[in-house]
Amino acid sequence: xxxxxxxxxxxxxxxxxxxxxxxxxxxxxxxxxxxxxxxxxxxxxxxxxxxxxxxxxxxxxxxxxxxxxxxxxxxxxxxxxxxxxxxxxxxxxxxxxxxxxxxxxxxxxxxxxxxxxxxxxxxxxxxxxxxxxxxxxxxxxxxxxxxxxxxxxxxxxxxxxxxxxxxxxxxxxxxxxxxxxxxxxxxxxxxxxxxxxxxxxxxxxxxxxx
Numbered sequence: 001x002x003x004x005x006x007x008x009x010x011x012x013x014x015x016x017x018x019x020x021x022x023x024x025x026x027x028x029x030x031x032x033x034x035x036x037x038x039x040x041x042x043x044x045x046x047x048x049x050x051x052x053x054x055x056x057x058x059x060x061x062x063x064x065x066x067x068x069x070x071x072x073x074x075x076x077x078x079x080x081x082x083x084x085x086x087x088x089x090x091x092x093x094x095x096x097x098x099x100x101x102x103x104x105x106x107x108x109x110x111x112x113x114x115x116x117x118x119x120x121x122x123x124x125x126x127x128x129x130x131x132x133x134x135x136x137x138x139x140x141x142x143x144x145x146x147x148x149x150x151x152x153x154x155x156x157x158x159x160x161x162x163x164x165x166x167x168x169x170x171x172x173x174x175x176x177x178x179x180x181x182x183x184x185x186x187x188x189x190x191x192x193x194x195x196x197x198x199x200x201x202x203x204x205x206x207x208x209x210x
Contacts, residue, residue, distance in 0.1 A: 024134070
């Protein structure tokens with residue numbers, strides 16, 4: 001999340017273009033490495049006539065495989081580094097490409113990509129590269145990703161992040177939509193600090209914990 005907020009900060013302060021892209025059915029594109037072998041029973045209704053008891057040797061990963069996410073990540077990494085992107089040494093989910101035409105920096109969360117660029121045509125070029133390899137959803141200017149709503153004011157060079165929609169989904173999931181709201185029972189403005197371990201704890205507190 002620190003990297004995500006950093007990219008949002010760069011976008012707002014430098015007034016760069018930011019786009020949201022999703023790779024469709026990403027796990028089905030992961031290419032199995034040569035040293036890994038996996039077999040699959042033929043799906044019901046799609047058996048090869050006369051070979052119903054045969055199994056299929058997979059060339060790509062499928063949803064449900066424990067290693068599907070890892071294989072997709074390796075496939076994606078090999079593709080984008082082949083296009084000249086460099087992976088961040090601090091965060092492997094961040095990639096950067098810079099040349100005389102401009103700069104593209106993007107973050108990826110599984111198949112969810114948020115890409116910032118200057119000039120904007122570099123984002124268009126990056127999308128074209130992705131589309132040449134996989135089927136993608138071009139979601140345009142970023143509005144919502146990773147459970148975070150994003151609102152941008154380019155005039156003031158500001159970006160506002162909120163998780164209202166995510167909170168609403170949690171409330172619905174746990175059947176609390178009809179619950180009565182209540183103030184958090186805590187002193188407003190309370191500054192919480194780590195305890196000083198050199199000071200013995202209150203005996204009453206220890207008794208309560210035990």
